[in-house]
Amino acid sequence: MAPTAVPIAGRLYRVGRAPDPLALPPLARTGRGRFDDPAGEARVLYLAREPRGAWLERLARFRTAPALRALPGADEVPADWIASRRLGRGVVVLPPGPFLDVRTPETHQVLRRAFALPEFDLGDVLGRDRALTQRIAAWARREGWSGIIYASRYDATQELWALFAPVAFADAYIAPVRSDDQELLAVAVLFGLMLVGA
Numbered sequence: 001m002a003p004t005a006v007p008i009a010g011r012l013y014r015v016g017r018a019p020d021p022l023a024l025p026p027l028a029r030t031g032r033g034r035f036d037d038p039a040g041e042a043r044v045l046y047l048a049r050e051p052r053g054a055w056l057e058r059l060a061r062f063r064t065a066p067a068l069r070a071l072p073g074a075d076e077v078p079a080d081w082i083a084s085r086r087l088g089r090g091v092v093v094l095p096p097g098p099f100l101d102v103r104t105p106e107t108h109q110v111l112r113r114a115f116a117l118p119e120f121d122l123g124d125v126l127g128r129d130r131a132l133t134q135r136i137a138a139w140a141r142r143e144g145w146s147g148i149i150y151a152s153r154y155d156a157t158q159e160l161w162a163l164f165a166p167v168a169f170a171d172a173y174i175a176p177v178r179s180d181d182q183e184l185l186a187v188a189v190l191f192g193l194m195l196v197g198a
Helices: 052-061 080-081 106-113 120-127 130-142 182-191
Strands: 013-019 044-048 085-094 099-101 149-150 159-164 170-175
Touching: 013 052, 052 085, 052 159, 052 182, 080 106, 080 149, 106 120, 106 130, 120 130, 120 149, 130 149, 130 159
Parallel strands: 099 149
Antiparallel strands: 013 044, 013 085, 044 159, 085 170, 149 159
């Protein structure tokens, strides 16, 4: 049985820091992401198939535990955070693919055997055990994959991509984040967030 392979990605979206949200993160900021290299030696760029997926991943960090919601500033997205972000989109040129799809049962069985695990399923890929998902990414790099396709924990219909460096785009477009962006507003409402200054 072979893991599920997907060809070149096409157009993807990312909300990231100005001036270029499509740029790879500096090495100093690597090692904490789901499919990062824990040694901080290989960079990964996380993107989404749709703007909604990009906003879900970015705004989730602003949610506050229910017990803390009465505190000043809870569940707020600061105006300076919005001002310092850009929405980028582009057609992936590098890496060339193929990409490992970790949403499928075929891939789960391959990974279960590769890591000698008694059980392995979609919950393991989407869980909070970053040590495991980072091991999966290291294995994927060694096996020659260009990146990983996975589902958002916040909306399983949203397709996310972790691209292994080097990364390049064609038809790249970068725009300032607008506080009246409909996808931004929809995700803020979903998470119960207030956009400060909007």
